[in-house]
Structure formats: structure tokens, C-alpha cells
Amino acid sequence: MACSVMWFRRDLRLGDNPALLEAAASGDTVLPLFVLDPRLWDSAGRPRQAYLLASLESLRAQIGGLVVRCGDPAQEVARVVAEAGASNVYIAADYGPYGTKRDADVQRNLHDVAVPLVRVGSPYAVAPGRVLNQQGNSYQVFTPFATAWRHHGWRAPVEAPSQVKWDWSYESASLPEARVPDGITLPTAGEEAALTKWRAFASHGLATYDVDRNRPDLDATSRMSVHLKWGEIHPRTMLADLALSDAPEKAVDRFRTELAWREFYADVLARRPDSATEYYRPQLAAMAYDEPGDQFVAWQEGRTGFPIVDAGMRQLRAEGWMHNRVRMIVASFLVKDLHIDWRHGARYFMDSLVDADGASNQHGWQWVAGSGTDAAPYYRVFNPIDQGKKFDPQGVYIKRYVAELRDCPLDELHRPHNPIVDHAEERREALARYEAVRSR
Ligand SMILES: Cc1cc2nc3c(=O)[nH]c(=O)nc-3n(C[C@H](O)[C@H](O)[C@H](O)COP(=O)(O)OP(=O)(O)OC[C@H]3O[C@@H](n4cnc5c(N)ncnc54)[C@H](O)[C@@H]3O)c2cc1C
Numbered sequence: 517m518a519c520s521v522m523w524f525r526r527d528l529r530l531g532d533n534p535a536l537l538e539a540a541a542s543g544d545t546v547l548p549l550f551v552l553d554p555r556l557w558d559s560a561g562r563p564r565q566a567y568l569l570a571s572l573e574s575l576r577a578q579i580g581g582l583v584v585r586c587g588d589p590a591q592e593v594a595r596v597v598a599e600a601g602a603s604n605v606y607i608a609a610d611y612g613p614y615g616t617k618r619d620a621d622v623q624r625n626l627h628d629v630a631v632p633l634v635r636v637g638s639p640y641a642v643a644p645g646r647v648l649n650q651q652g653n654s655y656q657v658f659t660p661f662a663t664a665w666r667h668h669g670w671r672a673p674v675e676a677p678s679q680v681k682w683d684w685s686y687e688s689a690s691l692p693e694a695r696v697p698d699g700i701t702l703p704t705a706g707e708e709a710a711l712t713k714w715r716a717f718a719s720h721g722l723a724t725y726d727v728d729r730n731r732p733d734l735d736a737t738s739r740m741s742v743h744l745k746w747g748e749i750h751p752r753t754m755l756a757d758l759a760l761s762d763a764p765e766k767a768v769d770r771f772r773t774e775l776a777w778r779e780f781y782a783d784v785l786a787r788r789p790d791s792a793t794e795y796y797r798p799q800l801a802a803m804a805y806d807e808p809g810d811q812f813v814a815w816q817e818g819r820t821g822f823p824i825v826d827a828g829m830r831q832l833r834a835e836g837w838m839h840n841r842v843r844m845i846v847a848s849f850l851v852k853d854l855h856i857d858w859r860h861g862a863r864y865f866m867d868s869l870v871d872a873d874g875a876s877n878q879h880g881w882q883w884v885a886g887s888g889t890d891a892a893p894y895y896r897v898f899n900p901i902d903q904g905k906k907f908d909p910q911g912v913y914i915k916r917y918v919a920e921l922r923d924c925p926l927d928e929l930h931r932p933h934n935p936i937v938d939h940a941e942e943r944r945e946a947l948a949r950y951e952a953v954r955s956r
């Protein structure tokens with residue numbers, strides 16, 4: 517019987533998976549494949565590795581089996597195709613710089629044996645490159661992009677295929693060990709966990725999302741980023757539920773806007789692959805930065821003496837995740853109080869986050885560093901003390917992660933405790949460094 521390969525990558529689910537639906541509809545047996553690519557595996561921190569393995573185990577359990585290969589996908593996919601005599605390889609398209617090149621290499625090898633690499637769908641509601649202005653160009657700025665993205669619209673989710681003739685009776689590598697680092701608690705992985713978490717949030721958390729989303733003490737966001745990262749749920753599924761939600765429209769629309777940020781950054785990165793490693797606005801690349809040293813280590817370890825910064829960095833260490841508002845605060849602190857190039861912080865985040873995503877992470881950092889797509893006419897420097905007071909007013913978040921401040925009275929809690937720098941001084945320094953390159 518003819519065979520098709522379903523090559524899973526960042527789409528570890530069976531529901532709302534158009535590539536899988538098409539593979540199943542071909543009438544062929546479907547070989548479920550995952551290739552553990554050393555280039556991606558070795559650059560992932562242990563929390564992310566551990567999460568991926570758990571997600572793959574969940575997928576394997578759903579299907580009944582999974583063919584795993586380790587190595588360069590360009591060789592491994594072609595090898596599996598040859599062994600199975602497969603006639604098609606189905607994938608969801610990848611738009612990241614590495615994924616685009618990898619898929620082109622795979623396609624070239626498959627072309628030699630006349631097997632097509634069939635791209636169906638993507639990890640986005642609207643694939644990068646599709647939202648264009650009237651001149652046919654991509655948007656440079658978020659707000660008009662988001663308006664046009666909404667206007668463009670997206671397809672309805674597709675059902676999981678009712679019947680797939682799976683065939684996993686091929687040699688399969690065993691997955692490596694990835695022990696969860698001590699003290700880290702990871703979310704439950706897999707499609708079922710993603711759907712359960714999403715539905716709970718849609719029923720109980722969404723209604724107040726617009727009001728509370730900036731409050732790390734309230735745990736008022738969806739925590740869906742890790743599930744979106746691995747494609748355990750498709751954003752279209754979420755958008756379809758949002759359209760039917762009876763939560764207040766302001767809250768629903770705010771959530772839709774956050775999903776639009778994810779799509780915007782993917783769009784920007786697809787258009788400017790260099791922005792994964794280079795300054796999106798090159799002007800700021802010339803700014804004077806300090807080499808990372810002891811202060812960088814203190815930042816990583818949550819020992820800066822600024823309570824909200826330390827709480828965030830310790831949350832990252834404990835959970836492989838950090839609240840969005842606090843990501844902005846700690847990033848600003850690294851770039852503007854410690855004068856360290858954003859790329860050092862972005863690399864540390866990519867290592868540490870379970871939801872680490874090249875587009876959202878690099879552009880989240882560039883936004884904070886002032887070198888990204890943001891059109892702010894001034895150089896924004898977050899005040900970590902004011903931010904703490906405003907977004908963690910009772911200090912609940914700080915006390916959750918900074919054990920030594922648990923007994924600290926509220927009127928002293930937000931002030932620095934043995935700080936490694938003086939914020940007012942470093943703010944002046946940051947603005948002076950900015951002035952030196954601003955008019956270039
Ligand atoms: C410096 C920095 C680094 C970041 N790195 C990442 C990263 O590696 N991976 C990642 O998924 N997000 C990243 N973000 C964006 C954001 O912080 C996370 O998506 C969010 O905190 C995830 O929590 P949540 O799922 O509860 O979000 P919710 O508030 O519930 O939002 C719902 C979804 O919308 C998307 N989203 C929300 N905010 C953003 C945003 N600012 N940019 C892009 N997408 C967004 C995410 O997919 C998120 O899951 C970063 C932000 C900053 C400032």
C-alpha cells in the first residue's frame with residue numbers, strides 16, 4: 517500500500533492539523549515522523565528539551581507509535597522516505613530563518629527521488645507574508661498590521677481526521693534523556709493538556725484579561741505560549757473559540773490582539789531573517805554597550821537587588837516561564853541599567869524559556885531595547901521600582917519568588933535592597949549613550 521510521511525515539527529497535535537488531514541485524505545498509510553535535529557536540540561535549554569520530550573511522548577500515546585530519527589533532517593527524511601517507499605512528505609510550513617533553510621535542503625534531497633514536500637498550513641492563523649498593505653508591501657508597524665490581519669481573517673479550524681491508517685513499523689531511535697533541572701516545575705505537555713488549559717482560561721480567566729493581564733501577582737494570563745510554541749494547539753482553534761465567547765468584547769479583543777503580536781513578529785522575521793541576530797534598526801547597533809560580567813550573572817540569578825527584577829528572573833529559573841510585563845522589566849533592566857547588548861539577554865531567554873520562540877523572543881527584546889519595530893519617538897527606560905509598585909501593588913508576586921523579602925513590610929518592599937546599580941544614575945547613562953547615536 518502507498519505510504520505518506522507526516523513529518524511533525526512544531527505541530528504536535530492531531531486536531532486542527534491541515535497537513536495531517538491531507539495526508540490522511542490521500543488514502544495512503546501515514547508514517548508519523550519526528551526528527552530530532554541536533555542543531556535545534558543542542559541549542560535548547562534543559563527545560564525546553566524536557567518539555568519537548570514530554571510533548572512527543574504525549575503525541576506517541578495519541579497515535580499509538582512514532583518513528584523518531586536523530587540527525588540532519590535533510591538526510592533523515594530522505595532516508596525514511598526511501599525505507600518506506602513513501603510518495604509524499606506532509607508538513608506545516610515553517611517561516612523561521614533556520615526552518616526555511618532546513619526545509620529547502622530537505623526538499624532538494626526529496627526532489628532527487630521525485631517525492632514532493634507538501635506544505636499545508638502553518639503555525640499561524642494567517643501565514644507570514646499574507647497580510648499586505650494596499651501597495652502590496654508588508655507592514656512595518658504593529659497597529660496597522662493588526663487591523664489588516666483582522667480584516668484578512670482566517671480559516672475555520674479543521675477536524676482531526678476520523679481515520680488515519682498509521683504505520684510506525686519502522687526503525688525508531690530512542691529519545692535522549694532530558695532530566696528536568698532541579699527545582700523546575702514544567703506545565704503538562706500535549707494536545708489534551710493544551711485544550712484543557714485553554715478551555716479553563718476561556719471560561720474563567722478571559723473575562724478580566726484586558727484589565728488584569730499586566731498583573732503578575734494575579735496570574736491572569738492564559739499561559740498558552742508553550743502550547744502554541746509546540747503547536748499542541750493551533751491559534752485558529754483559539755480564535756474560533758474567541759468569536760463564540762460570551763466574555764466582554766474588550767477582553768476578547770485584547771486577547772486577539774496578543775495573538776496578533778505573535779503573528780506580527782513571525783511576519784517581520786520572515787521578511788527580515790537577519791533580525792534574529794542583528795539590530796532591526798541598525799542605528800542602535802552602534803550604541804556603546806558593556807561586556808557581560810558579574811552583573812550579568814547577578815541578573816541571571818535574580819540577585820540585582822531590585823525586587824521585581826529578581827522575582828522575574830527567579831520565576832524564569834523555577835518555571836521556565838515569566839510573565840510578559842516582567843519580561844519587559846527585566847529586559848529593560850539588562851539593556852538600560854546594566855548597558856548590556858540585548859542579544860545576551862535574548863540568548864539567555866532562549867536557553868531558559870519553555871516557550872522560547874525565535875520571532876517573539878528576538879523581537880520582544882528588540883522592542884525593549886528600542887531597536888525593533890516599535891515607532892516610539894523617545895528612548896523608553898522602565899523604572900523597576902515604579903513598575904513593581906504599579907503592577908504588583910501588594911508585593912504578592914515579589915514575595916512568591918524572593919524568599920528573603922517575605923517578611924518585608926509593604927512600604928519598604930519595592931525599594932532596592934543591596935542593589936548592584938543606582939537606577940537614576942544608570943538611566944542618565946543610558947540616555948547619554950542613546951543621544952550619542954540618535955542623530956546618526
Ligand atoms: C523580552 C521578551 C521576550 C519574549 N519571549 C517570548 C518567547 O520566547 N516566546 C513567546 O511565546 N513569547 C515571548 N514573549 C511574549 C510574551 O511575553 C509571552 O508570549 C507571554 O508572556 C506568554 O504568556 P501567556 O501565554 O500567558 O500570554 P497571554 O497574555 O495569555 O497571551 C496569549 C498569547 O498571545 C501571544 N503573545 C502575548 N504577548 C505577546 C507578545 N508581546 N509578543 C508575541 N506574542 C505574544 C502568545 O502566544 C501568548 O501565549 C516575549 C516578550 C518579551 C518582552
